[in-house]
Amino acid sequence: MNTAPHRAGHVAVIGRPNVGKSTLVNALVGAKVSIVSPRPQTTRHRLLGIATFPEGQLLLVDTPGIHREQKRAMNRLMNRAARGALEGVDAALLVVRAGQWDDEDTLAYDALRDAGLPVVLVVNQVDRITDKTKLLPYLAKVSEGREFAGVHPISALKRSGLEALVKTVLTHVPEQPALYGEDEITDKSQRFLAGELVREQLMRQLGEELPYATTVEIERFVEDGNLLRIGAVIWVERDGQKLIVIGKGGERLREIGMKSRLQMERLFGSKVFLETWVRVREGWSDDEAALRAFGYND
Known part of the structure; x- marks a missing residue:
């Protein structure tokens, strides 16, 4: 019998554009709540995906990618939406693409660190790395000088590695009953x-x-x-x-x-x-x- 307390809380899904944040949210929710395309900045709105599991409920705040370029009002607004998503959340997933880390990943990490949130590093698209021996040095390098509450290599598209990720994230949200019904998948109409x-x-x-x-x-x-x-x-x-x-x-x-x-x-x-x-x-x-x-x- 499972005696572990039920947990529920808000989790921001942050990262630079086009690393698979929306694909991850859809995979965890088990339904398409966030649109996906190969183009960067497909997500323009802050969106809540409700992922319900026997042990708890994660309210996933899918965000536009944080990016440096702020040419237009649209870009500035998307950046504000991504940063605003950090208010009132219990933890954050920093999504990066396996084998890559650039200035925009650092920008996203710094925003999370400054917000004082537990940050779980989600290394997505590991299925694309054919030589898996390269993964360990990469993980060691990106973890150097940075504090993560967990590091999870996953493939959001193939839904692999998600169970362990959910287990880690649930430990960083409060003990409380579910905040939404079991059949609810988003707060959007x-x-x-x-x-x-x-x-x-x-x-x-x-x-x-x-x-x-x-x-x-x-x-x-x-x-x-x-x-x-x-x-x-x-x-x-x-x-x-x-x-x-x-x-x-x-x-x-x-x-x-x-x-x-x-x-x-x-x-x-x-x-x-x-x-x-x-x-x-x-x-x-x-x-x-x-x-x-x-x-x-x-």
Whole structure:
């Protein structure tokens, strides 16, 4: 019989862009609450993923990657959101990519150290390192002069090493009952998640720069029996970008809509009727008022 006390608490998931923070959150939650793409800074919002286990509950605060470049209001806001996630949490996961450590990893570690939090180092993508003998010297090097409450090599994508990680993290959160119901997976609304799933397809299907000039606003979200009627506006910054998103004969927009709808149906467990439009708002990503109107906050 398990007599260990039940634990529950908030855990910030921090790291530079594109190290697999959202993939890790989804793997721990056991459902897709955070969008994922190969592009850095896919995550723009602070998001709570609720991971429930027999021994306890981890409220995972997925954050935009901490980065040095602060060219636009969007970048500054994302950095503030990432740093703001450290307030009121019990512990933090510092996610890095196996075999790599650069200035932005140091920046993230320093932010956690300054916040006085227990930091568990999560070395992700160990499956990509073919010569595993290189892992020990790497772990020794990154641990030198830094204090970690635990070091866990994992693969978030393959869900390996997660059990031991959860065990360690639970020791750093308070003894208390679960803060959310067992079937709850996020504090975000279905409306918010619908917008994120459309944005995920934009990140996945468009070229290098364009995804960063796009955002999504859900204008309509209506439950009609077991059908969800959703209207999504894709905002871009220039007319030329609008043409790229729509594609030849509307082909790309149809593809984005179809893939988004399938993801929504999987996540929401109901049929979805999705309509998409593309509109232009010049310079929205460098305009704090526009960012707040589109639901971005720090």
